Amino acid sequence: MFLEKVTIKKKIEPTIYYKIIASYRDKDGKTKHRLIQNLGVLYETDA
Structure with a gap:
């Protein structure tokens, strides 16, 4: 598991979202999230 930071740039100020993501392997052995x-x-004003 890891924490993903997603930044959406807007005209006024950027919006930052945080998500918890888990990694796993599908039936073919490929890594997925x-x-x-x-x-x-x-x-930014809250940080």
Whole structure:
């Protein structure tokens, strides 16, 4: 599992979302990612 930071750039200020992602292998053995939990938004002014 890992924490993913997703930044959406907007005109006023960027919006930052955090997600918990789990890695797994499919039936063919390829690595995939699965969203476990969306933790929400963190604004630059809150950090």
